[in-house]
Amino acid sequence: DAGITQSPRYKITETGRQVTLMCHQTWSHSYMFWYRQDLGHGLRLIYYSAAADITDKGEVSDGYVVSRSKTENFPLTLESATRSQTSVYFCASRVGPSSTGELFFGEGSRLTVL
Amino acid sequence: TQLLEQSPQFLSIQEGENLTVYCNSSSVFSSLQWYRQEPGEGPVLLVTVVTGGEVKKLKRLTFQFGDARKDSSLHITAAQPGDTGLYLCAGGMNRDDKIIFGKGTRLHILP
Numbered sequence: 001d002a003g004i005t006q007s008p009r010y011k012i013t014e015t016g017r018q019v020t021l022m023c024h025q026t027w028s029h030s031y032m033f034w035y036r037q038d039l040g041h042g043l044r045l046i047y048y049s050a051a052a053d054i055t056d057k058g059e060v061s062d063g064y065v066v067s068r069s070k071t072e073n074f075p076l077t078l079e080s081a082t083r084s085q086t087s088v089y090f091c092a093s094r095v096g097p098s099s100t101g102e103l104f105f106g107e108g109s110r111l112t113v114l
Numbered sequence: 115t116q117l118l119e120q121s122p123q124f125l126s127i128q129e130g131e132n133l134t135v136y137c138n139s140s141s142v143f144s145s146l147q148w149y150r151q152e153p154g155e156g157p158v159l160l161v162t163v164v165t166g167g168e169v170k171k172l173k174r175l176t177f178q179f180g181d182a183r184k185d186s187s188l189h190i191t192a193a194q195p196g197d198t199g200l201y202l203c204a205g206g207m208n209r210d211d212k213i214i215f216g217k218g219t220r221l222h223i224l225p
Contacts, residue, residue, distance in 0.1 A: 035215070
């Protein structure tokens with residue numbers, strides 16, 4: 001009964017390096033989301049996915065890449081990390097398309113870019 | 115552009131007091147959700163409101179969706195230290211399946 005898990009929980013990297021944050025859910029929810037949370041900005045949507053092989057940009061997608069080859073996994077890649085990408089990243093899942101559905105969040109991945 | 119404005123950003127009150135936090139927008143939302151987040155954890159859903167004017171109660175918490183579906187409020191009666199946390203409102207629109215969050219209200223209840 002793991003639910004939704006993120007890894008790593010903490011990551012320190014350097015500017016210019018590629019970083020991948022993993023997200024895995026055990027419920028077979030069709031929708032998955034990536035948000036970043038920063039002081040003063042709240043939660044901002046990076047990317048989301050309606051199903052395997054279907055992804056769409058959110059409000060702050062520049063510098064990020066996602067893939068969804070399997071329903072249960074939704075990795076987020078920073079192709080060339082920048083200091084402005086230092087943040088706490090949250091993955092979430094939802095059963096279906098309705099915006100009334102509950103978002104289930106992971107515990108977050110804290111990324112520091114030096 | 116912040117579609118959902120929450121106020122106040124910070125609130126620190128004594129145990130036993132009542133409080134209200136607000137979530138406002140110039141846009142119409144098909145639904146509004148309230149989440150609570152504790153340090154080191156992801157947000158957890160408290161309630162979803164979908165009908166204009168709807169009021170929902172969750173123990174000492176009362177949630178209201180504005181008649182025009184542009185705003186919502188969360189009222190806490192007799193606040194307790196366990197209510198401390200970050201309260202986030204989130205809105206969904208009919209035109210798509212995304213959820214947009216406000217910046218949150220950080221609530222601290224002093225014992």
